Amino acid sequence: xxxxxxxxxxxxxxxxxxxxxxxxxxxxxxxxxxxxxxxxxxxxxxxxxxxxxxxxxxxxxxxxxxxxxxxxxxxxxxxxxxxxxxxxxxxxxxxxxxxxxxxxxxxxxxxxxx
Amino acid sequence: xxxxxxxxxxxxxxxxxxxxxxxxxxxxxxxxxxxxxxxxxxxxxxxxxxxxxxxxxxxxxxxxxxxxxxxxxxxxxxxxxxxxxxxxxxxxxxxxxxxxxxxxxxxxxxxxxxxxx
Numbered sequence: 001x002x003x004x005x006x007x008x009x010x011x012x013x014x015x016x017x018x019x020x021x022x023x024x025x026x027x028x029x030x031x032x033x034x035x036x037x038x039x040x041x042x043x044x045x046x047x048x049x050x051x052x053x054x055x056x057x058x059x060x061x062x063x064x065x066x067x068x069x070x071x072x073x074x075x076x077x078x079x080x081x082x083x084x085x086x087x088x089x090x091x092x093x094x095x096x097x098x099x100x101x102x103x104x105x106x107x108x109x110x111x112x113x114x
Numbered sequence: 115x116x117x118x119x120x121x122x123x124x125x126x127x128x129x130x131x132x133x134x135x136x137x138x139x140x141x142x143x144x145x146x147x148x149x150x151x152x153x154x155x156x157x158x159x160x161x162x163x164x165x166x167x168x169x170x171x172x173x174x175x176x177x178x179x180x181x182x183x184x185x186x187x188x189x190x191x192x193x194x195x196x197x198x199x200x201x202x203x204x205x206x207x208x209x210x211x212x213x214x215x216x217x218x219x220x221x222x223x224x225x226x227x228x229x230x231x
Contacts, residue, residue, distance in 0.1 A: 004157075031217050040122075043158060043203065043221040055216035091157050098217035099207065100146050100165055105157035 002026045006092050006106035013082050014114055021077045021109045023092030032075045033093040033103060034067065036060070043091065049075065050098065079111075087113045122201065124226045133191040135225045137204035142185065144206035148219065149178060149189045152201045161189070161202075191227075199229045 005024045013019045025032050034046040048055040049067050057065075066078045075094075079086055089110050093103040127133050139147070145166040150158035164171045164178045164187075171178050177190040187204050205219040 006157075033217060033219075035219075042223050043205075043219075045218045045220065048216045048218055050216070056218050058218075093157075095217060099209075099215045100163075102148055102160045102163050103217065103219060104160060105150075107155070107157045 004092055004094055004104055004106035006090075006109050008109060009107070010110045010112070012112045012114060015084055016081050019079050019082055019111065021079075021090050021092075021111070023075045023077075023106060024073050025075055025092065025094030026104055027073070029094035029096050029104075031055075031095045031098050031103075032067075032069070033095075034077045035091045035093060035105075036088040037091065037108075038088045046077075046090075048098070055098070082111075082113045084113050087111055122224050122226050124228065126228045126230065127194050129194065129196060129229055129231050131194055133189075133194045133198070133227060133229075135189045135191075135202050135227065137187040137189075137222045137225075139185050139187060139204065139206045139220075139222070141206065141208050141220070142182075143210075144208050144220075145215075146207040147178070147180060147187050148205045148207075149176075149187075150203045150205060150221075151198075152203060152224070154200075158203060158205075194227075194229050196229045196231050199227055201226050 032049045037043045047057040064080045089108040091108045093105045095101045095103040148163045149161040162173045175192045179188045201224045203224045204222045
């Protein structure tokens, strides 16, 4: 069964450094998403992406965040200058359509900011 | 049901029992709902979904019930097994006023299910 894959599984970064989290969505999916989950809390939406542009973003997704689909298979989340409060699990998801289709999630990247 | 903060609701059952996990959603404009299972160290795993024009949907060992009047969603797991132990989240997709959606899911707080052999 096709799945969403994310790399790395764990990223440790110094505060203020840039970090790029990578995702390979399911190949025939057209909608891509990033979510985050702070330890012990619920999953929070960050951004949705379709047709090479951001469709919707949350208040969390400020100017320090950006997303890109650099080629036909990868989908990346960049945090330009990391803060301690960016420490969380970051999940990538994809779906065939934006409505009435389940989003399938990767196993996440644990981001630890020191 | 769902709770606010770090203390997740918990449900503890014996293997073979039926489990019912509840979720209250907030937005009457939500038109699509999903249940996810999350095991330790893994991402949310799709279990079952339901559209707002339905009130019940069945899968293999799982049933989702939707009550739009009281904005309540439940997940029933039949013959619960130790492998069902996980955190279960409901998620809703809210439509904008024009009937569009960009797919944003809003997740509930989660319920910890523990199945004892």
